[in-house]
Structures are given as structure tokens and as C-alpha cells.
Amino acid sequence: MKVLENQTLYQCDYCGKRLLTKNGAKIHEEEYCKSSAQLIDKGFEILINCQHDWKTQWTPIPGEEHLSEPSHDVCIKCGAEDYLVNDFKGIKAKEDISERMLSRIATLDRDKRRYGIDLMW
16 A cells, blocks of 8 residues: 555545545546435436336356356346336335435446447346
């Protein structure tokens, strides 16, 4: 670990992560911080407005790696997992969303931009 003296550090307003450059801190807050209110709002809108098109995600069976079993379904348009959408159905307001769901919702916009309009698996 390096100790830097007389170095300006920038800190994320949402999660407290410390970064060395101002631009790095800005990008972290706008695109990567799972606690960012902006990303949670974007993910919330994506999840609500998506007409989900499901594709089954397969995982290898432990000890039998040449065989696969269905794990869960993933929307190829927004990247949301089926258990996230099922948990989300009973929620009326953003304040009722759990921490696990908030962190996953915050990454939906980033996944959509990374893979384009339709996600390919």
C-alpha cells in the first residue's frame, strides 16, 4: 500500500469511496455507485417501463460441469432477473425497496448502455 502525502482526495457523496481524481469521482457517482439516487431512479424507470422478454440462464451442475441446469430467467431487454421483478411487483413506493434490490436496480442502466438495447447472452 502506498501512502501519498499532500494529495487531494475526492469522496463520493453517496457511499464515501475515496478517489484520486475529480473526474474519477464524478464518473463513479454518475455511473458506478450503487448508492447513487440518480442511478436508482434510472433503474426504477427502466424496470417499470420494460416489456420483459425472458431468456433462461443456465449454470453448470457442480461436479458435472459438462451438464447444465436452468438457474433463473433474465430479461434480454433490461437485464433484470426474474426474482428481482417478482420481488418488485408488490412494491408501491421507492421507499419500500430493500437494499439488495436498490443495488441491483442501480446497475440496470449501466448494463443496458454496456450491451446496447437488447442484451445478448
